Each structure stands twice: as C-alpha cells, then as structure tokens.
Amino acid sequence: MKMKKFIIVSGNIGSGKSSLTKILSEQLGWKAFYEVVENNPYLEDFYNDMKKWSFHLQVFFLSKRFQHHQHIVQDPHSVIQDRSIYEDVDIFAKNLFEQGLMEPRDYNNYCELFNIMVDFLSPPNLIIYLQASVDTLKRRIALRGRDYERSMSRGYLEQLNILYERWVKKFTLCPILTVPTDDLDFVQNSKHLQLITKNILTKLEGVEKTSCDRTDIWD
Numbered sequence: 001m002k003m004k005k006f007i008i009v010s011g012n013i014g015s016g017k018s019s020l021t022k023i024l025s026e027q028l029g030w031k032a033f034y035e036v037v038e039n040n041p042y043l044e045d046f047y048n049d050m051k052k053w054s055f056h057l058q059v060f061f062l063s064k065r066f067q068h069h070q071h072i073v074q075d076p077h078s079v080i081q082d083r084s085i086y087e088d089v090d091i092f093a094k095n096l097f098e099q100g101l102m103e104p105r106d107y108n109n110y111c112e113l114f115n116i117m118v119d120f121l122s123p124p125n126l127i128i129y130l131q132a133s134v135d136t137l138k139r140r141i142a143l144r145g146r147d148y149e150r151s152m153s154r155g156y157l158e159q160l161n162i163l164y165e166r167w168v169k170k171f172t173l174c175p176i177l178t179v180p181t182d183d184l185d186f187v188q189n190s191k192h193l194q195l196i197t198k199n200i201l202t203k204l205e206g207v208e209k210t211s212c213d214r215t216d217i218w219d
Contacts, residue, residue, distance in 0.1 A: 005030070005078040005204060010087055011130030011181075012160050013152070014137040014144075019187050020130065020196070021082040027197065030078040033071070036064045047149065054096040055106040061088055062110070066117050073122050084127065086171065089114040091163045099159065123173035126204055128196075131180045134158050177203045 009017045009024075018034060025032035037043065042060050046053040065085035072079045089111060097107040132140075134157045141149050168176055179196055186193040 004076060005126075006072055006081070006124040007079075007126045007128060007200070007204070008081045008084040008124045009128045009130065010084055010164075010176075012132060012137055012157060012164055013149070014139075014141040014157075015130040015132045016140065016181060016186070017082050017130060020128070021080050023186065023193060024197065024200070025080050027193075028078070028080075030080050031075065033068045033079060033081040035082045036061070047152065050096065050101045054093075054102040055110065058088060058093045058096070058102070058110055059113070061092075062114060062117070066121070069121050081124070084124070085114075085118065085121070086173070087164075087167065090167045091160060095156075095159050095163055099156075125174060126200070127171070127174060127176045128200060129164070129168050129176050129178045131164075131178055131182075132161075133182050134161060136182045137161075175203060 009021045011017050021032050021034065024030070040057075040060065042053055042057040046057045062085065065083070065088065068081065069085055072081060093102065093107060093110050093114075096102040097104070102110075134154055137157050138154065141152065168178060177199060179199070184192045184196070186196055
C-alpha cells in the first residue's frame with residue numbers, strides 16, 4: 001500500500017460522496033479533490049432552468065474534472081477524488097439528453113469533446129460506487145439544505161440511479177467497489193466506516209470482493 005493510489009468516490013446526488021471523500025482522506029492521509037459546487041457559476045441557474053443551462057453546466061464540469069484528473073495523475077501522493085469525469089458523459093449528460101433537456105447537437109458536441117479528452121487520461125486504481133435509493137437521496141439532500149436543490153424532482157434522481165447501475169455494469173477501465181449505503185452511516189457510525197475502509201483496502205490489494213456485505217455490519 002506504499003505505492004501511490006488514485007481512487008474515485010462515485011454516486012448519485014446526495015449519496016454521500018463528499019463526506020466519504022473527506023473522511024477517507026483524513027483517515028488514510030491521502031489528498032482529496034472535491035467536485036466544484038460552491039464556486040460553480042452555472043449550478044443554481046441550471047436547477048432553475050435545466051434545458052437552458054444543461055450544456056453550459058456539463059462543459060464546466062468536464063473542464064474542471066479534466067484539470068483535476070491531470071493534477072491527480074501528476075501528483076506523487078495518493079489521492080481520493082469526489083466524482084469522476086467518466087460519470088459526466090455516461091450518466092449526467094446522457095440523462096439530460098434522454099429527458100430532452102439538452103439539444104442533440106449540444107450532446108453530440110459534448111460527447112466528442114469528452115472522447116478527445118479521455119484519451120489523455122490514465123484511469124484510477126479503483127472507483128467506489130455509493131449506491132442509494134431515491135428515498136435515501138431525497139432525505140440526505142434535504143438535510144444539507146441547499147436551496148437550489150429543492151426543485152429537483154424524484155424522477156430526475158430515479159433516472160440517474162438507473163443510468164448509474166448501467167454504467168457500473170459496463171465500466172471496464174478499473175475495478176468498481178459497490179457500497180450499498182441505505183443502511184450505512186459512515187459519518188456517525190465508526191463500525192460502518194471501518195467496514196467500508198476495510199473493503200476498499202482489500203480491493204486495492206487485489207482480493208476479489210466487490211461489495212459490502214450487510215451481515216458483516218450486524219453480526
């Protein structure tokens with residue numbers, strides 16, 4: 001485990017990515033790279049009018065994640081990143097396009113740009129996918145109290161969950177560790193955090209274990 005590691009925490013809106021990224025970076029002594037949310041000039045406008053601002057938002061995220069990914073690969077230290085560039089094209093941009101919230105020409109332009117960028121990137125060692133039901137996502141989104149997220153529909157989150165499950169099944173650039181989080185509280189429960197950390201380190205060491213087993217928590 002002394003060699004540099006690069007892992008990504010993935011998952012739907014409200015799944016706990018930023019919280020787990022912060023906790024793991026502190027626990028393991030690794031650098032953390034976070035999704036640009038607070039200083040994002042398009043995010044609030046996007047939630048008020050998704051169709052008008054969808055392309056602008058996705059290009060902004062794409063450029064920032066490309067920059068972060070390059071910095072991470074060049075950094076000699078182990079790194080944990082909050083959400084990946086790979087999710088943007090196959091989940092968020094695709095969802096906007098399929099729901100008629102992004103014009104076909106904009107979506108095709110975006111995909112072409114992504115395909116050019118991704119050829120210059122080295123994949124991570126591991127992706128941690130935080131799996132959560134829509135009820136769990138809605139509850140966590142409400143707790144963090146961001147005004148611009150209150151207009152987010154249940155259908156929007158449901159469709160993102162569907163696309164995440166498809167993406168996990170077909171992604172081949174690196175291993176994915178699926179963590180079902182509906183019954184996990186890794187922020188308040190140290191036992192849950194220890195279980196997740198153990199599974200991450202085990203996966204990084206090459207042992208074939210692809211998900212957290214709930215029976216490990218309660219037995």
